[in-house]
């Protein structure tokens with residue numbers, strides 16, 4: 184079922200003029216969404232590059248001190264969305280916000296990747312799970328004390344995450360058809 188975005192009633196957000204401009208692009212060995220890893224944990228050692236636009240280079244100062252970084256990007260090849268999806272690693276419909284499915288109302292993705300080195304405006308990374316050419320919105324340092332709390336439960340993914348290393352994306356989120 185296709186859903187259309189509705190912003191009515193979002194007092195503070197209405198008229199906020201959200202209009203992000205990519206700060207760079209993520210380069211990876213993957214030309215398209217099918218057949219690639221579904222999370223960085225399934226892409227161990229897969230090398231990629233983040234090319235930052237030169238006007239943002241000063242913002243990269245001090246980043247090399249971090250072994251891991253958070254990439255926030257636009258899943259630009261996603262079309263439309265459904266509020267119920269059969270996510271990778273499952274055959275049961277789940278609410279989209281309880282999944283990492285790429286077809287979402289705001290197709291924003293995030294990946295925690297290893298930062299190998301910074302060379303000028305290029306970040307050499309490992310563990311890349313996005314298509315070549317994915318527009319980058321932001322970079323942040325990954326800090327376990329901030330970002331890795333001790334969790335008590337992982338919902339429907341309990342007992343399934345072990346499969347992430349073997350899983351490759353099938354075509355279920357390509358086009359408008361919900362698989």
Ligand SMILES: C[S@@+](CC[C@H](N)C(=O)[O-])C[C@H]1O[C@@H](n2cnc3c(N)ncnc32)[C@H](O)[C@@H]1O
Nearest residue numbers: 216220221258259260261283292293313314352
């Ligand atoms: C399940 S999503 C997870 C992305 C991110 N790690 C997250 O949790 O937000 C990863 C899948 O999205 C698809 N994908 C990757 N890059 C994409 C892009 N630029 N546009 C649309 N789909 C993409 C691929 O099928 C990939 O296996």
